Amino acid sequence: MAPRPASKTAVPSDKVGVICRALRRAIIEQALAPGAKLPEDSLGERFGVSRTIARHALGQLAAEGLVELRRNRIAVVATPSWQEARDAFDIRIELERLVVRQLAGKLTKSQVAELNAHVDAEDRARDGSDAVSIRLATEFHILLANMTNSPILVRYVSEVAYRCCLTLSLYSRPHSSECAINEHRAIIAALVKGDEAKVMSLMHSHLDSVASRALVAPAPPRGRDLLDILAPYAEEGESERVVKMPKVVRAR
Template sequence: MAGEKRSARSEGDRVAGICTALRRAIIERALLPGDRLPEDSLGERFGVSRTIARHALGQLAAEGLVDLRRNRIAVVATPSFEDARDIFDIRLDLERQVVRRLAGKLTDAQARQLKAVVDAEHGARHGPEGASIRLATEFHVLLAEMTGKPILIRYVTEICYRAGLSLAAFGRPHSSDCAVSEHLDLIEAIRTGPAEKAEAMMVEHLEAVASRALLQSSGAKPRDLMDILAPYAE
């Protein structure tokens, strides 16, 4: 019985690891909407069985990041522009709840954690844009985690990654300097309150992200999956 539990836990850990790697590859634009995700290639790259790879793809499909088609063909999901706008609208409502729970309660230690992510964003601003998008997402997920509310954390995390997918589908290159500045302002507004001011600032920030980025289709073509995922399988 103990061995079965360890085996189930091990399989769950491997599925979670693949999901984490693929989410990161999607949000960093290494994987783009429409890219194929064959089970055998994923299994080979991550050193797991096709069954485990299939379970990971099923989890990502439930999160809206992967489309499962006939004959077990999986591809990175391609949201419509309307989907992208809906995702950002829902994100607005969720992250307003995050701010409402944290306003005036953010500790100095939490503020330092958030500023460390912003420092990393600042350092990455002249590098690949995908890294900046990932770090910006980590900032918002970290904020949600600081609420200590499991359901809110789950849905904010999912919607943030789906927003990253939308950026991959419709985004255009832009400077991350604005996001860095806005994140610093958000930290201070949440730390000092009141909640209404911090909520308004979060809404303004996310609407600015959407207006800066969601403008056009990327038009990119699929690439070799094994090469794309090599850095994420380490």
């Protein structure tokens, strides 16, 4: 596959981008649970920008389906229905099958190393919080998508993966991710081997099992103070990109 130009994020300015990334992360780490309120003022205050910018960021996230905007009402973190969650997983399966189909047998050595490093990180984080495990697992898939060098595919996979994460907050029992990690390793192996059919079916069953383990029963809502929750996300630390490169798991 011929190398292609890297993806350019379609972010308007970048203050907006900073806020979006922070909120996305807060959401997938379940610091912001579905239904959590996101007033423009508080957001602006927390990130040191005006409401205009916060509002714009909320607009972007709404376009991605992570946030719900209701006219004249405070925006909230999206609360997808069970059926929407199932739909998201169905779409995700198709998209990620496409990803591995394009990638099978075409990974460079350094890419393989990067993937392995990421899974190692997942392994190391296994004892940590569920939130981090879930984030890392998701980022593995986004990392894969990135390697296709198809900006559109990256965007869709990321979006739908985030949405799926969101549903985990709602419908999943406490995460047990060990098997998932092994499945990640199996996928890498099949990719390296270049067995297109095999890797597609691996990805399919992997996501399918994640979905069925996840979509079992509703979980209780929780609430804390928005400003507190966002504190650790306010200054965009280490990981400028959603998927940070391997090695070190810990956030500074």
